Amino acid sequence: MDSLLRPAVAGPLVVGVYVVYRLLRSDSRLPDIPVIGQRDGEWFPWLRATWRNSTDFRRTVIDAYNEHRDHAALLPVFGLGNAILLPVSETQWIVDQPDSVLSIHQQTIESLQTDHTIPDPRLVHHDFHHRIIVTTLTSQIGNLVPDVADECQWSFDKFWGRNADEWTEVGVYDTLRRVVGNVTNRVFVGLPYCRNEDLVGLGLAFAQDVPTSVIMLKFVWSPLRSLAAMLVARPNRVHAKQFADILRPEIERRQREYDDRVNNMDKYAMQPEPNDFLQWNIKLAKASGSEYECRPTTLAGRLLLLNFAAIHTSSFAITHAILDLVHSKKEYIEELREEIQTVLAEHGGTWSKQALAKMDKLDSTMRESVRLNSLITIGVGRRVVAKDGVTTPSGVHIPYGTSVWAHAHPVFTDPALYKDPNEFKPFRFAEGRRDKDVEYVKRARNAFATTNTDFLAFGHGRNACPGRFFAASELKLLLGHVILHYDFEMRTERPPNKWIVLNLLPPMEATIRVKRRKV
Numbered sequence: 001m002d003s004l005l006r007p008a009v010a011g012p013l014v015v016g017v018y019v020v021y022r023l024l025r026s027d028s029r030l031p032d033i034p035v036i037g038q039r040d041g042e043w044f045p046w047l048r049a050t051w052r053n054s055t056d057f058r059r060t061v062i063d064a065y066n067e068h069r070d071h072a073a074l075l076p077v078f079g080l081g082n083a084i085l086l087p088v089s090e091t092q093w094i095v096d097q098p099d100s101v102l103s104i105h106q107q108t109i110e111s112l113q114t115d116h117t118i119p120d121p122r123l124v125h126h127d128f129h130h131r132i133i134v135t136t137l138t139s140q141i142g143n144l145v146p147d148v149a150d151e152c153q154w155s156f157d158k159f160w161g162r163n164a165d166e167w168t169e170v171g172v173y174d175t176l177r178r179v180v181g182n183v184t185n186r187v188f189v190g191l192p193y194c195r196n197e198d199l200v201g202l203g204l205a206f207a208q209d210v211p212t213s214v215i216m217l218k219f220v221w222s223p224l225r226s227l228a229a230m231l232v233a234r235p236n237r238v239h240a241k242q243f244a245d246i247l248r249p250e251i252e253r254r255q256r257e258y259d260d261r262v263n264n265m266d267k268y269a270m271q272p273e274p275n276d277f278l279q280w281n282i283k284l285a286k287a288s289g290s291e292y293e294c295r296p297t298t299l300a301g302r303l304l305l306l307n308f309a310a311i312h313t314s315s316f317a318i319t320h321a322i323l324d325l326v327h328s329k330k331e332y333i334e335e336l337r338e339e340i341q342t343v344l345a346e347h348g349g350t351w352s353k354q355a356l357a358k359m360d361k362l363d364s365t366m367r368e369s370v371r372l373n374s375l376i377t378i379g380v381g382r383r384v385v386a387k388d389g390v391t392t393p394s395g396v397h398i399p400y401g402t403s404v405w406a407h408a409h410p411v412f413t414d415p416a417l418y419k420d421p422n423e424f425k426p427f428r429f430a431e432g433r434r435d436k437d438v439e440y441v442k443r444a445r446n447a448f449a450t451t452n453t454d455f456l457a458f459g460h461g462r463n464a465c466p467g468r469f470f471a472a473s474e475l476k477l478l479l480g481h482v483i484l485h486y487d488f489e490m491r492t493e494r495p496p497n498k499w500i501v502l503n504l505l506p507p508m509e510a511t512i513r514v515k516r517r518k519v
């Protein structure tokens with residue numbers, strides 16, 4: 001008996017009993033509503049539903065849509081905590097709730113365990129980067145397109161080559177994540193740092209560290225997570241420090257120059273300020289008067305957070321689009337090439353925001369690919385932060401601390417919404433935009449970056465992805481560039497996507513053969 005009371009034995013025992021207890025039964029505060037994955041008459045129904053849902057999430061979301069789309073249902077999944085999938089009719093209600101009732105911020109902190117996985121969690125709590133994306137990045141897209149186009153060319157020359165005589169085999173995801181890393185960081189930190197392989201590599205590594213450490217931490221009892229994170233989130237800290245070390249000289253140089261510029265306007269009359277995220281952040285930090293926001297480690301940390309939010313999401317999207325095209329019809333690629341050539345010719349032969357806006361078929365191709373391959377499979381996750389909980393329009397009371405979600409993956413392929421829903425039809429949305437029988441507002445819903453309750457790839461409502469307008473321009477330019485400059489060897493069988501926990505990912509090992517076009 002004495003040995004049971006020793007801390008080394010008692011600690012794990014208490015944790016073990018608690019974990020088993022939580023797995024065997026649901027939280028008694030949860031409403032009495034159907035449980036996704038639960039079958040009548042089974043022993044340990046909660047545990048078995050949790051196991052079923054966690055091990056085959058694709059089946060889970062499809063069954064949930066077929067059986068529970070009209071009412072709320074509990075969604076037991078390992079690591080998701082108390083979660084409820086609301087009926088499709090309540091998706092708009094979720095995103096309309098004030099942040100004091102349903103919070104995306106608290107949900108992000110919980111689902112990414114940011115207090116443990118982000119080396120400086122204050123970065124997440126103060127949303128400076130979010131403000132800069134909304135106020136400056138989006139409005140600067142027009143001015144940034146030439147830089148994006150230049151970096152795109154440099155990067156594809158490097159990773160796909162210029163060989164116009166022979167086919168070259170390239171790893172699709174592996175090369176595209178590097179291209180996206182360069183191009184996105186051109187807009188975040190500018191030249192020459194966006195081409196610094198160590199910097200881009202660290203951004204990619206960090207974006208992998210976070211989900212990996214989240215998965216490991218979810219297996220640890222929450223009071224012990226800070227302790228476990230010392231070990232589990234070590235790579236996150238190491239990579240964040242190395243990332244900041246590379247950028248520190250540039251950040252300090254820019255800060256000195258910024259002060260000097262304010263005092264000596266004449267001296268810099270012929271030298272424009274850099275137009276990138278780092279510079280906007282330096283400016284906003286100065287204006288805020290916050291010593292913390294002006295620290296080089298804080299500024300570098302924000303850039304790393306953005307690398308995390310932007311690069312994987314965008315790399316997955318462009319990987320899917322290219323795989324979809326290469327495994328469809330050659331005529332689609334030819335039709336896209338014709339559109340791109342025609343529009344570019346009308347715009348002086350160069351990429352611009354206006355030219356991109358005219359390329360309806362290109363825009364449609366990206367949206368169609370995201371429709372079939374969206375990374376997120378349940379959408380607009382929000383945490384109930386109202387102390388007394390919240391009651392949904394259909395009358396279900398949801399307690400404090402529970403997360404609510406909307407159906408997403410099966411909605412993208414609902415035959416009631418799309419004809420031939422599982423077929424890749426790249427011009428589907430372009431046709432929708434041209435349909436003069438449909439009122440203008442509805443036609444405009446077909447644009448790539450437009451969100452609605454049926455299309456949650458970027459979320460929806462006032463907290464929808466703030467980077468989506470930039471992402472849409474960047475991705476269209478990348479896709480347009482490769483269609484113009486490369487031939488693709490067409491293939492028949494698209495390698496299947498992969499479900500990793502709750503997300504849908506592209507086949508990362510897939511390769512294709514490309515040849516530079518002689519133009």
Ligand code: HEM
Binds near residue numbers: 459463
């Ligand atoms: C194809 C590319 C992208 C996809 C599919 C995507 C998707 C998403 C989604 C689903 C959300 C959650 C929204 C919600 O729950 O309503 C989100 C949030 C966010 N995204 Fe994106 N994103 C992409 C690109 C980007 C880029 C390029 C940036 C930065 C320039 C970015 C920055 C962010 C940030 C900062 C948030 C957090 C917003 C918040 O917490 O309020 N994303 N994104």
